[in-house]
Amino acid sequence: MKLTDAERAMLDGREGKAKQKAMELLVRYAEALGAERFTIATNVAGVPGTYTPFLFNYYGATRENAYDLIYSLFDLDSDEVVEVPQVSVHSCHLQGGVDPEGWEILGAKPEALQASRDSERAAGSKGIEILKTCAPYLAGNEPARGEHCAWMESSAIVYCNSVLGARTNTEGRESTSAAMLTGRIPDWGLHREANRFASHRIHVEVEVESLMDWGMLGYFTGARVGERIPVLTGRYSRPDVIRHKHFGAAAASSGGVELYHLVGVTPEAATLEAALGPSPSAEVIAYGKAEQRRTYEDLNSRASDPNVDYVMIGCPHAALEQIEEVCRLLDGKRISSNCNLWVFTSRAVKAVADSRGLTQTIRSAGGAVLTDTCSAIGQALPPGTRVAALDSAKQTHYLPAIMGIQAWFGSTRDCIAAALTGRWNGVPP
């Protein structure tokens, strides 16, 4: 690898032990990739230094040393413990496992809350922004077009690349924690212009308008293109932020989509030619009525019992408009006594929802607005949950596998109707 003087200094330990360990990991990682150099990352999003009881006990941590210990041994994959310094670039903490206010609703133990608070305090003292959300772009961290980033969280990565036109690969916990200390990430993949052109074209032959439509299209797209870059053409109306969020999250779950182009919509796809780049030989995949229907059936193959006892909204974390919509759909009614409704969002968005009275509206209906986590990340369900209803293809993909429950997929309207009646009555596309 070609290292700059500054990178060599970090690797040699002249910038301190922590940066040395971080560079060692990044060099191992870059060599595994076959990268020849690093790029300077100016915006890093990860989950630095967090721990579960398992990690805490595994490393024999104490409350005092846990953050540096786990940051060293797990995040930096170092064999020795180093003192973690201030981060050297703009860094934020993505989602966590415990809502510090609604932790009891989530069924979290006081020890888990304590661990989360300790780790948050330590992260804050290193200069890390505590956004605690999978959708940092809705909570104050929105990279600029062309900015080199090192982000985790597949739904945020695909948004960062596709909608914002910033550049990040799918980074992991270890690489983001190392990048926070060094400002470096391997110059590979999507950091390079030549790798950002579409290889597949999805031609949309059916109307794609609603949030559910976009979720299904994303789920179909990911399954068909895997890790590749799709460009979409055809019949879709210009998506808003929420539709982008659900499309990208779905495509990054059924497949590994990190970047997509929508002709005339996303920043690197002014035209189809611009999206395809110098070798415009993309495979064309049709998405028509039959494909849409099959995607819907596929997403709904994880449930058979129409009795719904849990409705979750907010994967990725809900935008303010989604919380407003939940309130509108609740329409002053109370949810079924057999059902729970949890809406997950970021602290930033919840603060606005609180001030607007939206959180109280949902609470009065028998639901809850929660932050920091979700049912999949926090592995938290209302007690006795057997069947969930979800408006997110991503959550539908993960939750049944992680928690061993059934899950229906449908529109936000279908989901809130299920919360009110306790019955699934989803309307197919």
Place this chain on the structure above:
Amino acid sequence: MTRKSLTLYGRKVVGGVAEGEALVTHDTISGWGGVNPMKGTIIETRHELHGQSFQGKVLVFPGAKGSSGWSGAFHLARLTGMAPKALVFNEMTTKIALGAVVMRVPAVTGFDRDPLSVIQTGDWVRVDGDRGTVEVLKSARPPGDEPADQPGDQPGDELRTATAHDVDLVEHPAGLAPDKA
């Protein structure tokens, strides 16, 4: 017993030497949410290997997909002693590169032949990360006859002498905590 050996040539991802029984899938693997790092099993609902364990196996697969928690999940599997022994794969991604690095197991990619069409589940495989080679000692079982997944049912053959170089850095901590990651 008739055994045939063949060698695939690729490039190093992570160095070191390890060998074991191959577990082959044509499906890409999701890390966080796709595997249970506490048990070393594939949990993705519709995966070809759903419910199967990769612990101590040489995992032969197309590549990684899904969550950015890929490296974290497999890193945790290393701590719980549930990680695969080596990785043999086709598609290089950041998820798999970082995952292989922190799992600290030999990993090879970029082969002259598709390992998915040459290696079958149950074959004894020796992965040399530094040389970028994968030696395949074909299982005595007839092709297409899926071997039962029985730990300990390993062919005792001459290749096992290399276990001294095995980079199995995993400790097996007693009393693992709950099924939460």
